[in-house]
Amino acid sequence: MTTTSPENQQATVHRPSVRRFILPIAVALTVLFCLAPILWELLTSFKTDDAIAEIPNVYFPSPNQLTLDQYQKLFERRPFLNYLFNSFLVSLASTVLALGIGAPAAYALARLKLQGERIILAGVLIVTLFPPILLFLGLLDIVRYLNLGNNYLSLIIPYTAINLPLTILVMRSFFQQLPKDLEDAARVDGYSTPRMLLDIVLPMTLPALATTGILTFIAAWNEFIFALTFITREDMKTVPVAGAQLGGASPFEIPFGPIAAATVLGTIPLVLLVLIFQRRIVQGLTSGAVKG
Amino acid sequence: MDKKLDLVALRKAYTPTVVPVKDISLSVGAGEFLTLLGPSGCGKSTILRLIAGLEQPSSGQVLLNGRDVSRLSPGDRNIAMVFQSYALYPHMTVYENIASGLKLRKTPSGEVQSRIHEVADFLGLHELMNRKPGQLSGGQRQRVAVARTLVRRPDVFLLDEPLSNLDALLREHVRAELKQLFGSQNTPVVYVTHDQTEAMTLSTRVAVLNNGYLQQLDTPERIYTEPANRFVAGFIGSPQMNFLQVKCEAGQAIVGNSRIPLPLGSNPKEIVLGIRPEHVHVAQSSNEPALDGQVFLVENLGMHNLVSVRIASGGEPITVRALLGMEHRLATNTPVRLAFPPDSIHWFDVGAGDRVEATTPSMVRNG
Numbered sequence: 001m002t003t004t005s006p007e008n009q010q011a012t013v014h015r016p017s018v019r020r021f022i023l024p025i026a027v028a029l030t031v032l033f034c035l036a037p038i039l040w041e042l043l044t045s046f047k048t049d050d051a052i053a054e055i056p057n058v059y060f061p062s063p064n065q066l067t068l069d070q071y072q073k074l075f076e077r078r079p080f081l082n083y084l085f086n087s088f089l090v091s092l093a094s095t096v097l098a099l100g101i102g103a104p105a106a107y108a109l110a111r112l113k114l115q116g117e118r119i120i121l122a123g124v125l126i127v128t129l130f131p132p133i134l135l136f137l138g139l140l141d142i143v144r145y146l147n148l149g150n151n152y153l154s155l156i157i158p159y160t161a162i163n164l165p166l167t168i169l170v171m172r173s174f175f176q177q178l179p180k181d182l183e184d185a186a187r188v189d190g191y192s193t194p195r196m197l198l199d200i201v202l203p204m205t206l207p208a209l210a211t212t213g214i215l216t217f218i219a220a221w222n223e224f225i226f227a228l229t230f231i232t233r234e235d236m237k238t239v240p241v242a243g244a245q246l247g248g249a250s251p252f253e254i255p256f257g258p259i260a261a262a263t264v265l266g267t268i269p270l271v272l273l274v275l276i277f278q279r280r281i282v283q284g285l286t287s288g289a290v291k292g
Numbered sequence: 293m294d295k296k297l298d299l300v301a302l303r304k305a306y307t308p309t310v311v312p313v314k315d316i317s318l319s320v321g322a323g324e325f326l327t328l329l330g331p332s333g334c335g336k337s338t339i340l341r342l343i344a345g346l347e348q349p350s351s352g353q354v355l356l357n358g359r360d361v362s363r364l365s366p367g368d369r370n371i372a373m374v375f376q377s378y379a380l381y382p383h384m385t386v387y388e389n390i391a392s393g394l395k396l397r398k399t400p401s402g403e404v405q406s407r408i409h410e411v412a413d414f415l416g417l418h419e420l421m422n423r424k425p426g427q428l429s430g431g432q433r434q435r436v437a438v439a440r441t442l443v444r445r446p447d448v449f450l451l452d453e454p455l456s457n458l459d460a461l462l463r464e465h466v467r468a469e470l471k472q473l474f475g476s477q478n479t480p481v482v483y484v485t486h487d488q489t490e491a492m493t494l495s496t497r498v499a500v501l502n503n504g505y506l507q508q509l510d511t512p513e514r515i516y517t518e519p520a521n522r523f524v525a526g527f528i529g530s531p532q533m534n535f536l537q538v539k540c541e542a543g544q545a546i547v548g549n550s551r552i553p554l555p556l557g558s559n560p561k562e563i564v565l566g567i568r569p570e571h572v573h574v575a576q577s578s579n580e581p582a583l584d585g586q587v588f589l590v591e592n593l594g595m596h597n598l599v600s601v602r603i604a605s606g607g608e609p610i611t612v613r614a615l616l617g618m619e620h621r622l623a624t625n626t627p628v629r630l631a632f633p634p635d636s637i638h639w640f641d642v643g644a645g646d647r648v649e650a651t652t653p654s655m656v657r658n659g
Contacts, residue, residue, distance in 0.1 A: 179377055179379065181375040181376070181377045181378075181379035182379045182381065184341075184344075184346050184366075184373075184375065184379065185373070185375055185379035185380075185381075186381075187345075187346060187365070187366045187367060188344055188345075188346070188366045188367070188371065188372065188373045188393075189367065189392050189393040189396060189440075190366075190367030190368075190393055190396040190397055191367065191396060192367070195396075200381055203383040204382060204383060
């Protein structure tokens, strides 16, 4: 066991060099495969109309085929900043609401011995099973009855409701693995229940809140059907709807360039968001609280 | 005034059938180190949580310095607790962890600093003050958890298995540290463990619990030498005490082929004889009353051999384990004569398992 034969040594020297080549290539191919559609959109958004339409496809445009016109056109023809603002407002509001309602509910489900806890959880789970497309007609009636059409609330409320089950389930499992000793220690130290929740539990919950918050935000940002149905006023539309409804100069022209630009602009906020919170998500803030 | 903790007829029932604590009364005075010892599920942790106020008793009282605190919240009781998992706040530095309890009680900041300084001196924590718990080793976390309780100067210290997360070597070291640390102060300590070594080494008194009832409350020495019943006798001491259920005749117990006199004044039909393996020895002479048997298992424990011996008897075979010195080179299947020194024999009632003592002659006369 302790002696190493010459063949073994050769093998151990040999193997990493093969790995050194294959592993990066495999990673690069995988990344390329996943990112290809996005890269194509990015490229299209910077190409001139001629370069977009050219056959064969232009994969490596020359400098005179590159332009910022598509973005310019997007902002000239449509109030695109408005769309971004709408999407941002609706997504942020529903995320804050989902976390604000979901996290306390999850804490209660995780910590209190509630009667009928299983029924509540089953109910929460069942909500997630309905595809939104089945709900939107019914919701449209409700929206019209409550006179919420063309109101941000008509999006914020359903987005919150749809994302609550995920928030509750994820946060509940997080609270369950949070050591109860910490809360007991806080109570012995003299924290009142609200202060314990704010000063002790909340800081430890931040990574989980960030993770679920991002999922909720992305879901709300990308939602299409409700946004299409409940909002008809041009200046209140969200990015996905506006992007899909971009029209050309004539009914026969499909404006590939501005659509690509809209897609890129609609994606960038999400990418930034994930990058900002990435460290928070990865970081295990609870490490060191208890043994381990 | 001396600090004092009393539990009066304490009972905790979760449901009518789940009753972890049944009628516990005890008191811990100044300078006392009381250990609650018992197997898992005996209710010892629940008792500690009742004292801390983390659970509400179903009935009974917790008195702190004579004042009933049963209905007060944990923060209002002036108790401090070390948790099994240490439960340090992960997002706070060591300093903030130690200071949090004082700050919540609106202690003047000058006093907070001086008290923390004092405790840090005592436990050697100065270099760690600005670290987060995640950057500490197990032993260091344990010391921070102890510091957090010391700095509070509470009316009673509660410790919930504080050593069980440490590895064996460190545990012995910290155990000695704890003994010195809590021995040098006067506040009552209640310590929960399932480890009899910790209970025996640390405590001034041990409360052995089983099934929610107090089995015996006594000094570690008396718990060992005079166990109140069969449960305590079997739980304390390792290897476990030998129990032989034997028939009796005319004030004598019939063990195998020999007779051992029963304690004065008792005359049951059957009795349980208990003797610790460390008290059984090999008979020196042929006229010493002894039992003949045959070795069937020898376990080397380093200092001693743990020898299992089958005693010849009329009915079913009796097994006795004895801790014998290495000089008896006993192999399996060799015959051996084991002597039970009469002073080391414990007698227990067959039914209830209570200890059977020799009744004093005066009592016999009166009765």
